[in-house]
Amino acid sequence: MSAKASRKPLSRQRVLAAAVVLADTQGIQALTMRRLAVELHVEAMSLYYHLRDKEALLDGIVETVIAEIDAARLDTQGYEDWRTRLRHQFLAARHVMLRHPWAPGLLGSRRTIPAAVYTYYDDIIGTLIDAGFSYHLAHRALHAFGSLPLGFTQEIFSPESAGGNMEDDAAETDLAAAAETLPHLTAMVTAEVHDSTDPTLGWCDSQAEFEFTLDLLLNGLEHLRG
Amino acid sequence: MSAKASRKPLSRQRVLAAAVVLADTQGIQALTMRRLAVELHVEAMSLYYHLRDKEALLDGIVETVIAEIDAARLDTQGYEDWRTRLRHQFLAARHVMLRHPWAPGLLGSRRTIPAAVYTYYDDIIGTLIDAGFSYHLAHRALHAFGSLPLGFTQEIFSPESAGGNMEDDAAETDLAAAAETLPHLTAMVTAEVHDSTDPTLGWCDSQAEFEFTLDLLLNGLEHLRG
DNA sequence: ACCTGAACACCGTTCAAGT
């Protein structure tokens, strides 16, 4: 019954779970490879057997949180009205994010977006389309929601991070593959690119989205103003 | 005319300006004390004469950007309608932030907020109050604006960063001093704290703000839906 | 298959010392 014998073998899942706990309790700046190794009673270099590098670790814990949100989303099926449905989804996401305050900021600074984020947004678009939204208004709505679905913004101010990775070689094959798993999202992108005046700049006109959101809020507030 | 003779003496301003340029061109992760020193043709340790530590450097460049936004704000005086006024202010801020894409994320992760941010928000509140808003609705409006005024959110998901620093010893004297320079902000806080059911938790009920913003957007979109 | 030790390049920072 030595201390050595009590160690379970490491695994990607166990490392990621420990990383999330460490970030939750000590803050994201405390999440270093070496401190994480100490937490797992292992040498720092052992982590590299399960994760390629620290970027992979950060990608992993972001995916973990998104998976939590996705699990919570399943409980919100079965609301018929689009507003109450999205309301419950966003509040569920917020609830998860409150347990991982570092997650929105980390998600916003990541350059690769986990696949689960896309399915999450695909589901939102589906809800809007079913409620009679045009693809264009659904697109605008996504931008207007801003940080509400996942707690981070950033795309409003940095156009290149939103839809700018279309210049990759594999972009078209990605789109073809995405059409099956993300039907609403691909349909929306296709519809919007078709209408776009300058599709080479990506399909998001950030300035226009910004102003749409702005006016939506300003007009809504003007209406509430006594 | 040696290389040594061509060096102007360092100063806090010159260091901060170089830091902003470095962050703009190479990204915020490239902004290290040592690389910044190289850029200024100086040893890394020289920077510590002008700035206490790296935190002070980051605070400094955030303040620099906010000052840029504040300068742009002066051009938007003289719009009478509250909506066009705020519209121009937020668009001017966005314009500045687009030149410093790292700024919103950095601002959101800082724990000390530059004074200029408070005056910026005080001005917004003043605009709303002059337009007939109650302090309560103005407060809600600020939360609803979210990332639009400065490009970052974060307070929506992390309640403690918004108005939680009231437990400091100097909080009351701060408030007294703030009453002169930030009349609208202090009046709003006073009014809201008075109405608050549990003022010990801070004066922001994040859950309520979140739901207000959510419903404002959902109702606005419902109205636009054909 | 899974883990480790030694080593390297890079950080922020202190402190005594130079001009």
Added chain:
DNA sequence: ACCTGAACACCGTTCAAGT
């Protein structure tokens, strides 16, 4: 007053080596 050199603790990471 302003800058530097040497040194320290800490970081991510490689690579050859252990079991």
